[in-house]
Amino acid sequence: MRVRDHKAAAAGLVIIVAFGLLAVLADVIAPSSIHQQVGPVFGPPSRGHVLGLDDSGADMLSLVLMGTRVSMIVGLASTVIAVAVGGVVGVLAGYFGGRVDAWLMRLTDVFLVVPILPLMIVVAALWGPSVGHAILIIGLLSWTPTARVMRSQVLATRERAFVRRAKAFGAGHMRIIWHHVFPRVRGLLVANSVIVLASAIFFEAALAFLGLESVTTTSWGTLIANAFNRAASSAGAWWAFVPPGACIALLVLGCSLVAMSFEDAGSARVPASHIFAGRLEVTRRDGQ
Amino acid sequence: MRPMGLNIRDLVIDYPARRGSGATRAVDGVNLHLDRGEFVGIVGESGSGKSSIANAIMGLAPVTSGEISLGDTNLAALRGKRARHARRPLQLVMQDPFEALDPHLSVHRLVEEPLVVHKLGRSREERRTRVREALEQVGLSPAEDFEGRRPHELSGGQRQRVCVAAALIVDPHVVIADEPVSMLDVSVRAGVLHMLDASRRRGNAVLMITHDLPTAAAFCDRLIVMHQGRIVEQGTSLQVVGNPSHHYTRELLDATPALGRQSASVPGS
């Protein structure tokens, strides 16, 4: 694993880290409380409120900052779940092969062909809206690309002579996986997790936008959803939905930059576009 | 009978059918006995089944039928952890030292790992001492200079010595060497071979698999010639090379370019 394009990777990393810092420091930076009316409804950007005000007269900058925190938490937590599940499934399937591989890959295929967004909607509707549910749903439904990528890489690694030598001198499966196979695919897992993060952020926004996250939660998705529900666009208040939308776009861009800069040094190259699988598309269910 | 020798009886190895062709029989009823203190060579060409035997002995290839036993234990019947520990007295030296060593680990870690796996050496310090001894034994001396290096900082011959050290460190009874020098430069091959021979003198059995008949004849007490999965001839190296009985052995001998290190050869034809 090596980084092919350092500039792009650095730029992407700066974006991701910047959003991380904003999330951590949100309540310190935020100029005012998000529950407090500080001016007129849909007040335009001004010196005091650079991103204007929302439909309840709260400061948009503060809202976006606090939304960053929730979006990043949901994104990172669900990424951890997805990468952990996908990594374990992929490594086990690739390493053991045979029947284990067949079963795990059938399972993966099932999750892969399930249309994720509708399923998320169904599950979220059944469980009720909550940040915790969003994390679980997104995490448990987006591990399949990771599993497939890891499997193919592990398949190639387990045939390498040093793995065979470890088997020959008596190393157990867990030792071989942990000491000889995993270090070989770790880089790919990191690159992959960045991509999963991007899609998780996107799915979070989609779930919120579709009203499947609690209205009292402030995230990029709920901000946009809220703006649409209060007809911000017809009121000409672009500042109510452009900033959170831009944040989503920027973070996804940052993730893509990092992911695409990674190139697998082994034989199997995995272009980032492959893992995105063209699912970043969503339409509003009431067709408005 | 003989306590810790390696015994192979009626070994058959089939490789499963691939699309278009049926199962391939790589090894077809091979019997072989290896005593401690013996240096035995299996010679043959690619596809003769010689590497399949090595892999089966090491548990890297499935055995279709037959017995591979070490002392009283039939290894072919064991699975999992018990098989791994029963195989500790068997150690393998592979063909390609460039591939066989995990590129990210230091020489110390590479040689130490078999000790850790088999829980030999109680403390970190004791293991370090044993690793150093093993490195010195294979001529990587002073060991302190080598233990911190990574494989890419070593020459091919040195890498193969690391592999030999990692094989010898667990006090094996049998060392299987699968083409141990074919990837190495001519000038360093003898060093690795003499090292295997030294381990034989200390009481190990060495089974060398090779296609290089002159080298096998020089270092092995006994030669086994394989062709299409079967043993076609076996005997002492002198017998096999000097007075071959099977036509395949004769063909192999005729095809071997010889220089005549004493007498000059005639160029051309």
Place this chain on the structure above:
Amino acid sequence: MMGSDPLLEVRDLNVWLPAAAGGPRVHIVRDVSFTVGRGERLGVVGESGCGKSTTLLSLVGLLPARAAVSGSIRLDGVDILGGAAPRGQALDSARGRDIGVVLQSSMNTLNPVYRVGRQMLEALRPEARADTGQARARVRDLLERVGLPPRVARAFPHELSGGMRQRVAIALALAPEPKLLLADEPTTALDTIVQARVMEVLDALCAEDQMSVILVSHHLALAARFCDRLMVMYAGRAIEHAAPEKISTLSSHPYTRLLLAATADLGTRKDAVVSIPGAPPSLALAHTGCPFEPRCPERFGECADRVPPLDQIGADHHVGCFARHTKGDLA
């Protein structure tokens, strides 16, 4: 034929390869000179990294793009390295017609989607391709000469064994009737018996056509059996030129003799097989003395100071070693 001029004359060939990131560039071939007469077979032997393959590749312009080359390479009196003829033109025509190349990996370079016959037709000289019937006959003839049945022409490469594909590669190299065949470890990937058959085929073909051959090999015995003359290389330099029968005598270069002692022959006892202590010097550094000096059992004062010149010590025997020169003088 042009009298007794050598077919190929290489003078003071030097090749530098670009360095890996940050390091100094590698001086991989150093002041190598040799000739190949018409119908003569030269064996270039040495260990990995000694520059033997690079020397061969520089003859046909197959070096990496960033390699630097100096010296002269004259084929039939024409400088094919640069100089008189426009570089590209001389190289291309030489590469395509007068020099045939067989590499260790040649058997893997056949195009998998075309039948063998079609690939061979394309390799013929344009004038030989003009008449389809004759061209087909020529392909059959070439296959027959490398010991393959005519039906191989209708096969795809993947249907053939490694030995058969390597023979096809040889037939391809011979198709344009080259004057010089360059063979770099042509049988190293093959089994002993197949190797012997392929070498037999090469031997017969070269004898029929009076073709000149340069055979690069790490296998001393193989090269000695096949070639008229051997050039031993070490650390980028040619350290000995000799007829094969001279290579195993006492007057040979110490490195050559140690290399022989490191090789098992049929009937050699294991105690007689010894490795050479030490390792070759780095090619990224300049050597002031003989490159073999640090490992040489016969070294003395002068060896560390300057590179010993290749001096003639006998008929058809040149050695670059001060120890041998003195002995030669005394004799």
